[in-house]
Each structure stands twice: as C-alpha cells, then as structure tokens.
Amino acid sequence: MNPQKSSTIGDVAAEANVSVATVSRALRGLPNVAESTRRRIEEVAERLRYQPDPSASRLASGKSSTVAIIVPTLEGWYFSTVMAASTTALTKGGYESLIIVDAVDDSAGRLVDRSVLKGVDGVILINMALSDSKRETLQRSAIPVVSIGMKIEGFSAVSIDDVALGFEATSHLAGLGHKTVGVITGLKWNPFQFEVSDRRLAGHMAARSHFSLVKDDDLVVGGDFSMVGGYNAMLKLMERPERPSALLAFSDEMACGAWLAARSLGLSVPEDISIIGVDDHPMSELWGLTTIAQNVTSHGGLAAELLLKLLKESDDVGDIEVETTLIQRSSTRVV
Amino acid sequence: MNPQKSSTIGDVAAEANVSVATVSRALRGLPNVAESTRRRIEEVAERLRYQPDPSASRLASGKSSTVAIIVPTLEGWYFSTVMAASTTALTKGGYESLIIVDAVDDSAGRLVDRSVLKGVDGVILINMALSDSKRETLQRSAIPVVSIGMKIEGFSAVSIDDVALGFEATSHLAGLGHKTVGVITGLKWNPFQFEVSDRRLAGHMAARSHFSLVKDDDLVVGGDFSMVGGYNAMLKLMERPERPSALLAFSDEMACGAWLAARSLGLSVPEDISIIGVDDHPMSELWGLTTIAQNVTSHGGLAAELLLKLLKESDDVGDIEVETTLIQRSSTRVV
DNA sequence: AATACTAATGTAAGCGTTTACAGCACTGCT
DNA sequence: AGCAGTGCTGTAAACGCTTACATTAGTATT
Structure with missing residues (x-):
C-alpha cells in the first residue's frame, strides 16, 4: 500500500554493520575499503534494492552527472540525429541528458530564466545562436560548453566550414x-x-x-x-x-x-x-x-566526447573542424 | 578568476534582512508574505543573480520537477516528433525532460540499473516494450507513468487501435x-x-x-x-x-x-x-x-498532459485512445 | 480590557549524500 | 620498546534548500 520508503544509505550501513561513510566508499569503488567489507555491503545493498538518491549526491558532491543539450527546435532530421548521437556518447560516459528547447524567439529564454544551469555539469549547444545576454549567462556559470555547428566566442566547437x-x-x-x-x-x-x-x-x-x-x-x-x-x-x-x-x-x-x-x-x-x-x-x-x-552523427558524438574531456581535465580543448565531402550521385549532370 | 561562488538563499536572506524561510516563501510565490517584503526580496535576488540550486530543492522537497522520457531509440521521425511534443508540453507545465535511450537489447537496461528513477517525478514511455523486470521496477517505484503507443498493464496509455x-x-x-x-x-x-x-x-x-x-x-x-x-x-x-x-x-x-x-x-x-x-x-x-x-504530435502532447495531471492529482486517469483517419491521396487507385 | 484570530516572520529540523579528518589496529623498523 | 607507516573504518560537518512549528504583532470581537 504505502509505497514503502526506499532504503537509504543509512539502512544499508545499519544492516551491514558499518558506517555510512564506508558504504558510500564501498559502493562507489573508492580505495581503502577491505574486499570482504565491500562484498558484504554490495550484497546488502542489492538485497535492500538500495539506489543512491541523485539529488543528495548532487548536493553533497556538487556534481550532477548530467549535461544539458540545448536546441532551438527538435524538429527535423538534423537536430534529432545530432541529439541522438550526443546522448548516446554521454550515456556511455556516465552522464544523463537533459534536453532543453530554447526557442530564440522565446524572449525570456529557458536558458537564462531557469536555474537549469545550476543543475548540470556541462552544456551542449546544437546550432544555437546565442543572444549576448545568454552567452554571458552561460559564460558566467563557468561550466564547460561545447557548441555544435556554430563557433561561439569563448566555447569549444565542433563545426564545418x-x-x-x-x-x-x-x-x-x-x-x-x-x-x-x-x-x-x-x-x-x-x-x-x-x-x-x-x-x-x-x-x-x-x-x-x-x-x-x-x-x-x-x-x-x-x-x-x-x-x-x-x-x-x-x-x-x-x-x-x-x-x-x-x-x-x-x-x-x-x-x-x-x-x-x-x-x-x-x-x-x-x-x-x-x-x-x-x-x-x-x-x-x-x-x-x-x-x-557532413556526417551529422559524428558531430554529435565528437561534441559529447569533447565535453567529457573538458569535464574531466577542465583545461581548454580546442575546436574541431569536421571535413565535408562531395558525394556525387545521379541528381547532377552536365547541362 | 575564481568562478565566484554563486549566491545562496542565505546570501539573499542576509541582504534583505529576513530569514531564509521567508526568502524561500517569497520567491516561490507562497502566501503569507507581505507584498513589500516580497518585492524587496525579489529585488535583492535579482541583484545577486540568485538562482535556487535544484539539487537542494529536490532533496528538501522530494520533487524534482523533471520527468524521464524513455525511448528505445531516437532514430526516425516518429520518436523525435513524439519526444518534441512531449518535451514542449512538459516545459510548459514546468518540468524538465531527461531523455533516456533504453535499447531493449541492452540487457542490463538503463532503466533498471541506474538510479534515474529516484531523480524524476514521472516517466513517459514512448513505444517501449518492457521486460517484466523493468515493468516491475517501474511499478515498485510508484511514480506516475504514461505509455505512448502501447498499452502496458498498470500504466496509463495514449495509443491508437x-x-x-x-x-x-x-x-x-x-x-x-x-x-x-x-x-x-x-x-x-x-x-x-x-x-x-x-x-x-x-x-x-x-x-x-x-x-x-x-x-x-x-x-x-x-x-x-x-x-x-x-x-x-x-x-x-x-x-x-x-x-x-x-x-x-x-x-x-x-x-x-x-x-x-x-x-x-x-x-x-x-x-x-x-x-x-x-x-x-x-x-x-x-x-x-x-x-x-495518427497525429503523432498530439500523442506526445496528450501523454505529457496526462502525466501532468497524474502528477497533480495523483488519482488514476484512464487511457486515451486517439482516432486515426484515412487520408486518401493519389498513391492508391482502382486496380 | 481581555480574548481570539490572523498575518507575517523566524527557528530549526530535516532531506540523503560526500568527504575532510580523526582514530585504531596492525606491521615492520630501529 | 618505541615509532612511523599503512590500511581500514568511523565521526561529523557540510551541501542549500523546504517546511512544520513557534513566535510576534496587529486587528477584530466581546
């Protein structure tokens, strides 16, 4: 009946006779925990169906493991393809994808308005032209940003010529x-x-x-x-x-x-x-x-990987310019 | 240099000579705060560029204001269109969209594995066939779910015949x-x-x-x-x-x-x-x-609205069956 | 003038993690 | 025997909010 409160790290700690700190360390694979303890804790966690609460982790650690993917629209093959590629790469890298449609004519702008930026570790911009105020907001937030399809002063970019x-x-x-x-x-x-x-x-x-x-x-x-x-x-x-x-x-x-x-x-x-x-x-x-x-899929993937790198090493990685190639088929011919 | 810590609710409270509780109430539009105080607080918040930290709100309130949109793939017009429609409606309703690609052949399954479910208030399934274990996980989580394109026992659905x-x-x-x-x-x-x-x-x-x-x-x-x-x-x-x-x-x-x-x-x-x-x-x-x-766009919108309603009233809303209509154009004719 | 409300605000206890630091039991060295 | 080092674990303080409850002041009621 009562959606029985799911178990917390404390429950696991109690059940395994250790402190919460040890549980935290054990479950995240940190060093300095005896193999035997770790196994016991893992077993208990499994049994109790323990899942760490993301909000709590975020608050404590300051890292959210999610990145915002910001697009002007979701319509059309280009955007959905790039987004799919980015999302896939981000997932592989252990990040969630928050998708934000920030129509430019939306004067307020989701980007500036809401506190979304405080909730993500990084941002991917897909073909987003930014107003000055938005760019500033983004820059001030000091979180890594990579732009796809468009070079924007101050951010890394994956684009073509x-x-x-x-x-x-x-x-x-x-x-x-x-x-x-x-x-x-x-x-x-x-x-x-x-x-x-x-x-x-x-x-x-x-x-x-x-x-x-x-x-x-x-x-x-x-x-x-x-x-x-x-x-x-x-x-x-x-x-x-x-x-x-x-x-x-x-x-x-x-x-x-x-x-x-x-x-x-x-x-x-x-x-x-x-x-x-x-x-x-x-x-x-x-x-x-x-x-x-222009290999749209790779754009999305490359950008995500670039962001992942920024997230890890945090020193500025440069831009990537992707090659384009003419593919001649049968829709063009001599006049 | 130092990405200057952004201001917290405490900073605003101090600056406005009120308690954090009042700031919290004022900024969220709750009743029982004098108009004059509210204005003062809003002004200070603006000046300090205060944005509430979502993780902290979530932890404290238990609500994340985000819903997970789970799809088997992001490729193809159908999925991107439905997703776009849902996202738009969710945004309008004040929710963020976390997009999760849960390929069914991915045996582990993002859905079961990760603690994603603890981080969202609701779930939209787009044409997702769920394995029993996934359905169970979802059901046990006790968060509202609406399925698009497929009826799934125990969840509301928007679908066609x-x-x-x-x-x-x-x-x-x-x-x-x-x-x-x-x-x-x-x-x-x-x-x-x-x-x-x-x-x-x-x-x-x-x-x-x-x-x-x-x-x-x-x-x-x-x-x-x-x-x-x-x-x-x-x-x-x-x-x-x-x-x-x-x-x-x-x-x-x-x-x-x-x-x-x-x-x-x-x-x-x-x-x-x-x-x-x-x-x-x-x-x-x-x-x-x-x-x-089959009006794919409306599917996405309806599902989102259904979820929004579930999120608010939390009593079970039924299923929606959308009409389909034959549109006769010029690609078919008598043999 | 005492009483009962009501409106506005403050106090403080969480929420469930992470993490700096401390502590403790060994081991091995001098 | 004393000491430093190492490996494991525990303690407790954040993290930045929300919210139940307490408090105060002001207004209305008798």
Missing part, C-alpha cells in the same frame, strides 16, 4: 556547365539564426562571382530546412521566367522536397534540372541525390 | 479491387518490440481473410520503419513472381522508401502499384501518399 561548403557545392554545379543556379537557403528556419545559412550563402556568392554565374536576386529563396519548405521554395523559384538549370539546397531534406516540386511541375532530375543538397541524409542514397556529406 | 488500423488500411486497398497486397512491417525494428507491428499485421490478416485476398507468406516482409528499410523491403517484395498490385507499409517513411524502390524498378505509383502508409508524415502530402493519419 560552411563557407567552403557553399563554394564547393556551387563550383560542382559550375563545373558541370550550369550558369543559372537557384539556391534554397534556411533563412526562414529561425529568425535569429541566420548564421549557418548565411555562411553557406556567402560561399555560394563567392563561387557565383568566381565562375561568372547569373546573379539575379530571385535565384535565392528561403526554405526552412524541411522537405515542405524545400518544396515550396522550389515552386517559388520556378516562377522565374528563366528557370535555373541547377539547384543548391542547404539540406538534403529541402533538396528532396524541391525534387518532388520539380516533378509536380513535370520536370525530371537531372534531365531538366540538377540538384545538390547538403548533409548526406540516409535517404539521399535512395534518391541518388548528389550532396555534400 | 493498431488492429483496426491494419484492417482499415487493407480494406481500403481491397475496396479498390486489389487482391494481392504486399505488406512492409516493422519487425526488424526492435527485436523485442514486435507489438505495434504485430497488431497492425493482425488487422491486416483479418482483412485479408475477410476480403479473400491472396494469402502467400512472402507478401509480408520486415522493414525497420525507415525509408531505407522500406526501400529494401520493397525490393525483396518485388522479387516475387506474381507482383502485388498494392502495398501497405506500416509507416510513411517506409512507404516513401518503397515508392523510390518501385521507381527504381521502373514502376509507377499508382499506375503499377498502389501504396498506402501510416502516420501522415509531413512529407506525405508532397508525395500524394494515401495514409492512415
């Missing part, structure tokens, strides 16, 4: 003879979070000049990193009198959405239009989509 | 005149987690008999709820001499993967084969995929 990526993708297209290339960016995605998209666009623009491509403004339209966004963006792009012969989408999901839009307009890929995406989403191979792979 | 779903999808196909319908299930998905897939299959089988459809065993092949899985399953299905004229895939992602496979074999949808999926994934509209919608 988005500018180079934009350039490379475009130059692939240019190399195939395309002069008019449309771009679907991620501008709409997050009002305060232009950065990734902007950098890729900067790379594209550089290539545009370098290869003397058509420079019209209406060749760039905003998506939101989703298939639906890509679909709609493509429709808009195709309203142009002179249709682009190639398309660069800043994510594979948008690229596939655009592909579907193209098809709905009666266009074939790559016969009528070449498409290149970014990510190397698992479905891209099925589509035969040419893309710039 | 998977058997009916399997029947309805099949009868839609049968109604269009199809006699040979292939099925892509989710068997491979999780070795211990056949249940959802099995129930849908049972519904399908019932319809198969009811409508006198072709009954060959090789009309049912296992996918893993992903596009890639659907693609491969479709390839396998099509090795059959007498090809099915219609396909039921237990998720939209698999359906689309199958669609791509069909195309790679030179088949058109729905001319050569009709396809129906399950979920109403956002991309399904773009494809024109006929599907049984």
Whole structure:
C-alpha cells in the first residue's frame, strides 16, 4: 500500500554493520575499503534494492552527472540525429541528458530564466545562436560548453566550414556547365539564426562571382530546412521566367522536397534540372541525390566526447573542424 | 578568476534582512508574505543573480520537477516528433525532460540499473516494450507513468487501435479491387518490440481473410520503419513472381522508401502499384501518399498532459485512445 | 480590557549524500 | 620498546534548500 520508503544509505550501513561513510566508499569503488567489507555491503545493498538518491549526491558532491543539450527546435532530421548521437556518447560516459528547447524567439529564454544551469555539469549547444545576454549567462556559470555547428566566442566547437561548403557545392554545379543556379537557403528556419545559412550563402556568392554565374536576386529563396519548405521554395523559384538549370539546397531534406516540386511541375532530375543538397541524409542514397556529406552523427558524438574531456581535465580543448565531402550521385549532370 | 561562488538563499536572506524561510516563501510565490517584503526580496535576488540550486530543492522537497522520457531509440521521425511534443508540453507545465535511450537489447537496461528513477517525478514511455523486470521496477517505484503507443498493464496509455488500423488500411486497398497486397512491417525494428507491428499485421490478416485476398507468406516482409528499410523491403517484395498490385507499409517513411524502390524498378505509383502508409508524415502530402493519419504530435502532447495531471492529482486517469483517419491521396487507385 | 484570530516572520529540523579528518589496529623498523 | 607507516573504518560537518512549528504583532470581537 504505502509505497514503502526506499532504503537509504543509512539502512544499508545499519544492516551491514558499518558506517555510512564506508558504504558510500564501498559502493562507489573508492580505495581503502577491505574486499570482504565491500562484498558484504554490495550484497546488502542489492538485497535492500538500495539506489543512491541523485539529488543528495548532487548536493553533497556538487556534481550532477548530467549535461544539458540545448536546441532551438527538435524538429527535423538534423537536430534529432545530432541529439541522438550526443546522448548516446554521454550515456556511455556516465552522464544523463537533459534536453532543453530554447526557442530564440522565446524572449525570456529557458536558458537564462531557469536555474537549469545550476543543475548540470556541462552544456551542449546544437546550432544555437546565442543572444549576448545568454552567452554571458552561460559564460558566467563557468561550466564547460561545447557548441555544435556554430563557433561561439569563448566555447569549444565542433563545426564545418560552411563557407567552403557553399563554394564547393556551387563550383560542382559550375563545373558541370550550369550558369543559372537557384539556391534554397534556411533563412526562414529561425529568425535569429541566420548564421549557418548565411555562411553557406556567402560561399555560394563567392563561387557565383568566381565562375561568372547569373546573379539575379530571385535565384535565392528561403526554405526552412524541411522537405515542405524545400518544396515550396522550389515552386517559388520556378516562377522565374528563366528557370535555373541547377539547384543548391542547404539540406538534403529541402533538396528532396524541391525534387518532388520539380516533378509536380513535370520536370525530371537531372534531365531538366540538377540538384545538390547538403548533409548526406540516409535517404539521399535512395534518391541518388548528389550532396555534400557532413556526417551529422559524428558531430554529435565528437561534441559529447569533447565535453567529457573538458569535464574531466577542465583545461581548454580546442575546436574541431569536421571535413565535408562531395558525394556525387545521379541528381547532377552536365547541362 | 575564481568562478565566484554563486549566491545562496542565505546570501539573499542576509541582504534583505529576513530569514531564509521567508526568502524561500517569497520567491516561490507562497502566501503569507507581505507584498513589500516580497518585492524587496525579489529585488535583492535579482541583484545577486540568485538562482535556487535544484539539487537542494529536490532533496528538501522530494520533487524534482523533471520527468524521464524513455525511448528505445531516437532514430526516425516518429520518436523525435513524439519526444518534441512531449518535451514542449512538459516545459510548459514546468518540468524538465531527461531523455533516456533504453535499447531493449541492452540487457542490463538503463532503466533498471541506474538510479534515474529516484531523480524524476514521472516517466513517459514512448513505444517501449518492457521486460517484466523493468515493468516491475517501474511499478515498485510508484511514480506516475504514461505509455505512448502501447498499452502496458498498470500504466496509463495514449495509443491508437493498431488492429483496426491494419484492417482499415487493407480494406481500403481491397475496396479498390486489389487482391494481392504486399505488406512492409516493422519487425526488424526492435527485436523485442514486435507489438505495434504485430497488431497492425493482425488487422491486416483479418482483412485479408475477410476480403479473400491472396494469402502467400512472402507478401509480408520486415522493414525497420525507415525509408531505407522500406526501400529494401520493397525490393525483396518485388522479387516475387506474381507482383502485388498494392502495398501497405506500416509507416510513411517506409512507404516513401518503397515508392523510390518501385521507381527504381521502373514502376509507377499508382499506375503499377498502389501504396498506402501510416502516420501522415509531413512529407506525405508532397508525395500524394494515401495514409492512415495518427497525429503523432498530439500523442506526445496528450501523454505529457496526462502525466501532468497524474502528477497533480495523483488519482488514476484512464487511457486515451486517439482516432486515426484515412487520408486518401493519389498513391492508391482502382486496380 | 481581555480574548481570539490572523498575518507575517523566524527557528530549526530535516532531506540523503560526500568527504575532510580523526582514530585504531596492525606491521615492520630501529 | 618505541615509532612511523599503512590500511581500514568511523565521526561529523557540510551541501542549500523546504517546511512544520513557534513566535510576534496587529486587528477584530466581546
């Protein structure tokens, strides 16, 4: 009936005829406890189904063994994949994952408001653009932070060279003879979070000049990193009198959405239009989509490991820049 | 330099010339504290940047304001979507979300092993089949649990009628005149987690008999709820001499993967084969995929709200069965 | 004016750990 | 025999809150 209070370290100590200190040491594998005592304590703990109370450990030790994973949204393949990878690595390292959705337009901001930061040992930021006040709060908290996908002053980061990526993708297209290339960016995605998209666009623009491509403004339209966004963006792009012969989408999901839009307009890929995406989403191979792979899973894992290292050694570990590679499949061809 | 110890409730109390008890009451909005005092305390707290230490609150109050969201995997649209919805609702309700990946093949099982359960006020299970020992552990912990997608004895659940779903999808196909319908299930998905897939299959089988459809065993092949899985399953299905004229895939992602496979074999949808999926994934509209919608987002939200209610009133709230609806688009047609 | 409430605040005992320090029983050395 | 060292264990003070209970002052009731 009464959900019988679960046993505490004291119960175990009493039952095993030792002090709580010894139980604490024994159960955590610390040295200086006789093998025989340890075994006895473990046996008692098992029998009593003793589980240390995390809150009490935290309060006493100051360590929570949990890290906050902060994301602007949970929607879309990118975020869930990175998060999954980070969580897995963190679990392996003995940490729990507290997930926090901190929409940027949420003016208050979960991050600043709540006392979450006092409850975690570290923070992983996934593609989070921080307002100054949030960055400051985070910095002042003095807990290790690693950012994924975006370099943020003062924190370690795992990222790619988005500018180079934009350039490379475009130059692939240019190399195939395309002069008019449309771009679907991620501008709409997050009002305060232009950065990734902007950098890729900067790379594209550089290539545009370098290869003397058509420079019209209406060749760039905003998506939101989703298939639906890509679909709609493509429709808009195709309203142009002179249709682009190639398309660069800043994510594979948008690229596939655009592909579907193209098809709905009666266009074939790559016969009528070449498409290149970014990510190397698992479905891209099925589509035969040419893309710039960025190994999203490893981003998440690397960041977690970086954080784990910071948590242990606490001296600053540098940034990691992950390589991207062009994977040429059948969605792009010479014009 | 020294990450200057952040201020405690004691600091605030001293600065405001009141006792810690009053500060505690004031900051938590409890009654019985004079407006003037409250304002003064709030002002001091603000100035000192005081944030209560969650571990200490938890230890003292016994409530952690966090709930564990337990999933077998984080991969795939379904899980990330449900999780996102739950997290959002929980945040709104003042709870943090601890995410726990408890792969079933992980014999030990995070759930049983670690003292996670002592650190949370509630649990949301997303499509988790529990071993008996895990269910027992959970039950013994006496904390509220709600299960999504699967009814589990002893816990509240938010789910759909998977058997009916399997029947309805099949009868839609049968109604269009199809006699040979292939099925892509989710068997491979999780070795211990056949249940959802099995129930849908049972519904399908019932319809198969009811409508006198072709009954060959090789009309049912296992996918893993992903596009890639659907693609491969479709390839396998099509090795059959007498090809099915219609396909039921237990998720939209698999359906689309199958669609791509069909195309790679030179088949058109729905001319050569009709396809129906399950979920109403956002991309399904773009494809024109006929599907049984199950409003995944609302599942996550409803479950969270159910849990919130349990957390408050603690009397047993019943189960919720969410409606599913057939959405007919252009991927199915008369044979 | 004495009594009974009520509202605001304070006191202090937990909550269940961790950990610095002390203590004790040996062993081995001089 | 005395002493230092070592290995194991116990004592007790934190950790930073919440909360039952006590106290005080002020107001209303008779």
